Amino acid sequence: MKNRIGIIGGGQLGRMLGFEAxxxxxxxxxxxxxxxxxxxQVVDLQLxxxxxxxxxxEELAEISDFLTVEIEHINTETLKKxxxxxxxxxxxxxxxEIIKDKFVQKQFLLKHKIPTAPYAAVIPSETLGKRNRGxxxxxxxxxxxxxxxxxxxxxxxxxxxxxxxIILKKRFDAFxxxxxYLIQKRIDIRKALEKLGTESLYVEKxxxxxxxxxxxIARDMKGNIAAYPVVETIHKNNICHIVIAxxxxxxxxxxxxxxxxxxxxxxxxxxxxxxxxxxxxKKGNVLVNEIAPRVHNSGHYTIEACYTxxxxxxxxxxxxxxxxxxxxxxxxxVMINILGERKGEVDVKHLEKVLHMPQVSVHxxxxxxxxxxxxxxHITVLDETVEKAYKKAIKARKMLHI
Numbered sequence: 001m002k003n004r005i006g007i008i009g010g011g012q013l014g015r016m017l018g019f020e021a022x023x024x025x026x027x028x029x030x031x032x033x034x035x036x037x038x039x040x041q042v043v044d045l046q047l048x049x050x051x052x053x054x055x056x057x058e059e060l061a062e063i064s065d066f067l068t069v070e071i072e073h074i075n076t077e078t079l080k081k082x083x084x085x086x087x088x089x090x091x092x093x094x095x096x097e098i099i100k101d102k103f104v105q106k107q108f109l110l111k112h113k114i115p116t117a118p119y120a121a122v123i124p125s126e127t128l129g130k131r132n133r134g135x136x137x138x139x140x141x142x143x144x145x146x147x148x149x150x151x152x153x154x155x156x157x158x159x160x161x162x163x164x165x166i167i168l169k170k171r172f173d174a175f176x177x178x179x180x181y182l183i184q185k186r187i188d189i190r191k192a193l194e195k196l197g198t199e200s201l202y203v204e205k206x207x208x209x210x211x212x213x214x215x216x217i218a219r220d221m222k223g224n225i226a227a228y229p230v231v232e233t234i235h236k237n238n239i240c241h242i243v244i245a246x247x248x249x250x251x252x253x254x255x256x257x258x259x260x261x262x263x264x265x266x267x268x269x270x271x272x273x274x275x276x277x278x279x280x281x282k283k284g285n286v287l288v289n290e291i292a293p294r295v296h297n298s299g300h301y302t303i304e305a306c307y308t309x310x311x312x313x314x315x316x317x318x319x320x321x322x323x324x325x326x327x328x329x330x331x332x333x334v335m336i337n338i339l340g341e342r343k344g345e346v347d348v349k350h351l352e353k354v355l356h357m358p359q360v361s362v363h364x365x366x367x368x369x370x371x372x373x374x375x376x377x378h379i380t381v382l383d384e385t386v387e388k389a390y391k392k393a394i395k396a397r398k399m400l401h402i
Contacts, residue, residue, distance in 0.1 A: 003027055005319070006064030008051055010037030012365040012375065013070035013295050016303070018043040020311040026319070031060045038366040039070070054078040061087050068272060068318050072100040072293050073173050090221075090318040091270030091293045098268070099293045103171045103202040112267045114260070115287040117279070120158045122151055122168070122201040147198050152189050155203060159183070162205040168192045171200040180238045182206070207287065209279040213247055214298035215261035218273045218313045221320050225265055226313070228306065228326045230257045233277070233298050239373055240297045242393070243335040244386055245305060245328065249280065257286050264291060273314040275299060297337070297375075302326075304361050304380045305333035330382045334389040336397045338377040340370035349401040359383060360396050376402050 003026050007014045010032025018039050021028045028043035033050045040046030045063075049056025052075040061067055061082050067089045079093035098108050109116040159166050168189075170179035181192035212235060216228040232247040233240050247254070261276040268274070268291070275296030277289040299310035308316075308324025316323055346367055354362055359382040370376050379396050383389035 002065035002319075004029070004063060004065045005315070006031070006060040006067045007039065007043075007070055008057065008060065008067070008074050009070035010034065010039035010046060011070060012038050012367075012377075014039030015042055015365060016300075016309075016311045016363075017068075017070060017295065017314060020309065021315045024312075024315060026315065029060060029063055031056055036368075041366045051075070058082065066090070066318050068314070069096065070294055072096050073175075074100070076100070088318070089270075091268070091272045091274070095268045095270050096293050099291050101171050102169060102174065102290070103200075105291060106202070106204075108267070109264075109288055112263075114264060114267075115285065117207050117287060117289070118162060118205040120161070120203050122154050122158070122203060148190070148193050151193060151198055151201070155183070155189050155192075156186060158203045159186070159189075162203070165206045167204045167206055168196060169202055169204060170196055171202055207279055207281060209281050211247065211249070211280045212289070213249070213257055213278040213280055213286065214243075214296070215257055215276045215278070216273060216296060216299035216302070216310050217258075217261045217265055217276060218310075218317050218323055218326075219265055219271050220317045220323050221271045224323055225262060226323045226326045227258045227261055228299065228302060228310070229328060230254045231298055231301070237373065239337075239339065241337055241339070242390075243298050243301055244390065245301045245333045245335075246386075248386060253280065253284065253286070256284075260286055260288065264288060268293075271317045273299070273310050273317065297378075300363070300378050301333040301335040301380050303363075304382055305330050331384050332386040332389045333380060333382050334386065334393040335378055335380045336393040337375055338364075338379065338397065338400060338402060340372055340374040340376050340402060343371045344369070346370045346376060346402055350399050353399050354379070354396045357381075357392060357396055360392065362396075362400070370402050 005021050005026050005028050007030045010030040014030050015038040018028050029045040030039040030043050031047045031049050057078045076093040076097040079089050083089050099105050106119045165184045168181045212233045214231050214233050218226050229246040232244040234242040264276050273295045275292040279287045295310045295314050303309040305328050361380045364377040381389045381393040
């Protein structure tokens, strides 16, 4: 029996994947540069290496029957090479390659006529291959020597087309609010460049929306697809704070969002769990914001609330096992993230008070250090209604100190 799983990445997602894989009898190894990583604490073996380390990735593949990821910011060229050697890698390296470059991801959505926010490259397309210097030959010929000034002018031109506000984003390595900057007016452009740097940037038009939605969806090796209920996600500073399951939207909109998620899945390759993040506008239109080629924060509630958690589902999908039921076994669930509020060692206080509350589950990720807005854990609350679960989740989070 092939029962060895390798996970690139040793964070909290790898940790929760590890728990489920071990329950099913798999031997699990992870790769992460942080010693004693959250995932490394609960699996059989941790290899210490960065996500993009080709030699370490190959070493992980040698001891794995199935290779998967908990983060998309990895070396896809090495994964492509491993696939040619017969290693089962899921999701496919080609899919990860598309998704990890957010600008290419937008191009992919547009190509397949999947509705998304208007966007534009800060670096003109003809110079994308020139080390992302950001100045076209035309601009250089006009005597513009300062890169930031050149980029400011480019962003201002895009803003005139889209109208303010706009969002400046990094194409690579942007997640949990890092790599985004909301530009309300021209004076903000320089501040945005100071924060994000000058390389590999693009702009998105800010769309007015009623709710942010997400659909966690899985595909097995035979192509079967199973979608979880549509959830609402509430963000602060571009970081997910709360997930409400199911989303309080009409059955018609539930169906529209799931249909859109399935349309995305038809265009991308590989087995596993994916998350499709969406916007719902005032007119009832649903647009895709981003795709995650992995288990996702918006699906953490499934551990307690669904018959098959997203983590168990991912393990099933990548190892050739049948997909499980995605149905909720309770009427409502609310997940609230435990985000750091200070710098220092993690010190969990008042956990016993929180656990006295009925149908409340607390997950602490095993990270040694806390810092502002770092994900340290999450709380999931089950109840008869979303309103009751939400109220209890807010109360539980206020009780807990990290």
